Amino acid sequence: MTAPVSLPTDLLDRLKETLGPKGWSQDPHELEPHVADWRGRYQGATPILLKPATTQEVAAAVKLCAEAGVAITPQGGNTSLCGAATPQGEVLITLKRMTGVREIDVDNDSMTVEAGCVLENLQKTAEGVDRLFPLSLGSQGSAMIGGLISTNAGGVHVLRYGMTRELVLGLEAVLPDGTIWTGLTGLRKDNTGYDLKQLLIGAEGTLGIITAATLKLFPRPGRMELAFIGLNSADEAVKFLGMAKKVSGGAVTAFELMPRMALELVLDHVPNTRDPLGEAHPWYVVCEMSFGRPEGARETMEAALEAGFEAGLVQDAALAENDSQIHDFWRLRETIAEAERAQGKAVKHDISIPVSKMPAFMAQATQAVEAEFDNTLVIAFGHVGDGNVHFNVTTRDTAGADILENAKAISSRVYDMVDSYGGSISAEHGIGILKREELSGRKPVDVAVMRAIKTALDPKGIMNPRVLLG
Incomplete structure (x- = not known):
């Protein structure tokens, strides 16, 4: 960890008093995992880690920092891949204590949760009421919903369900002056002016701190079919995607592409992995289809593959026969990043x-x-x-x-x-800090508009000041 950063003693004392003994830390051992990014590319420092347990505590802490003109870095599960959550002297605020599920409305297909909820736990919560929360990605065991919304995360199911912003009905957030904006709603239709939540989604913590969200739920599929497919080219993969969507009536929920060299890296460096197909192919696809009922599901996947074979697009394919094989097929795709490190x-x-x-x-x-x-x-x-x-x-x-x-x-x-x-x-x-120069150079008008919005909401420039806009 880099050298410690100091804050005025009176501000430190007021922050500690406001949040109580469980709400802050200056212990180097506790701070250490919070001041380095997931990839190990960025190393930072913070004078204090704040751990509020309620929206009111977040607001109080932000207000104190705003009054003192002290910058803040918000942090979720610290799974950013572009340096967006690594503090460089700013006060660090984590919402990891805010894990409450405030409401589940089954008939409205929605749930309202706090920003510190881990994605995998939300998936299980939805499953417990026979619903699906479709956001799914490799870091779901540690990524928190507040951070995922702040970065507009994607994942493997964007094809069917869209990006994170399309899964959010409403938000609650603390603005840079400490004001609490309550925009939590389960409404699908609300034409009352600017859609303020969309400003916060994807803003990477530069316009405020998301503290809670109302999320869309979906019916749980009655059956999922998964195929691991060998093809000769990426162009044939795209053509087969269109065919699979047509044959299945839009049932394709994931369609992941990887070259042979990526599969070989996984087979060489990730234990207990194997090629599901008998021969090597230049390209592979993991194709997932989801159906409301089990009846006809397997037949639909087989029909799509058969059409692909007849068209000369699909060279070989293996169908997952059980949950273990589903896990194994997905693991070949999801561990590519891990296997790449060996290269x-x-x-x-x-x-x-x-x-x-x-x-x-x-x-x-x-x-x-x-x-x-x-x-x-x-x-x-x-x-x-x-x-x-x-x-x-x-x-x-x-x-x-x-x-x-x-x-x-x-x-x-x-x-x-x-x-x-x-x-x-x-x-x-x-964007984080990794791509901010490229963004500024390639989209100057967009960046100018975003700066104007940032100035209007955060005139002191205290909210994640180095990120996105620099």
Whole structure:
């Protein structure tokens, strides 16, 4: 941990008194996991970790900091991949004590929860009332809903259910002056002016601290079918996606694409994994379909695969026969990031491209990067169903030069190509501090508008000041 940062003694004393003995910490051992990001790329420091237990306590703490002109970094589960939650001297506020489920309205298909609730626990809570909360991603065992909303997280089910912002009906938040804004609602229709919650969703904590949310629930599928599919090209994967959606009547809930080299990394470095197919294929898809009733579910998946075989798109496929195989198939996709670490350091990109243009982008961008930067190897995979590509650049020879030395040049080249394809430099991970310069340079008008909003709501600039807009 870097050197400690000091605050005025009177402010420290008032914060401690306001939150009580359980509501703060300056213990270096407790602070340590909060001041380093998940990837280990950013190391920070904070004078104090605040742990409020209620919205009122959050508001009181924010008001004290605002009056003193002291900056704040809000933090959820600290799973940010772009440095959005690593303090660099700011007061750090975690909502990990705010884990209450305030209301479940089964007939309205909604639940109201506090921001510190861990995503996996919310999924189980919904399951307990025979409902589905569809947000699902690799960090769901530690990611908190407040942070997920603040970054507009994606995951594997965006194809069917949309990004996080589409799962939020209402919010409660503490604004930068300590005012509590209560916008919790279970309404699907509310035409009363600006949709204020949308300002906070995806704002990465720069406009306030989300303290609670009303979330959409859905009927639990009566049956889920999962297939692991081998194909010859990414273009054929996109064509099969359209076919699978048509044959199934829109039942496809996830469609994940990965190249052979990614699967090989997993097989080599992740214990207890195996290739479900008998022969190697250039590309693979994990295809999930969800159905209201078990009857006809397997037949529908088989019909889609059969159509793919007849069209020459699908080369081979394995159907999961039980929960264990479902887990095994998903594990091959979800542990790619873990397996990549064995290949060495990587310059990672979370980008969005129109689905129809994904194959051409991946081919052209891969060829360009590997030709222009020595000793590079591109591993591109992701959520082909919604156009989200994780375009990661690592080294062929791990004994070569540190690839991070060329990170800025590589990323600029990749982002230039993203722009040419009408894409976005951030699909689901956010901007944080990692991409703020790129955002400012590529979208100056957008950034100017966002700065105006930021100035209006946070004139002192105390709320996550280094993030998104810098």
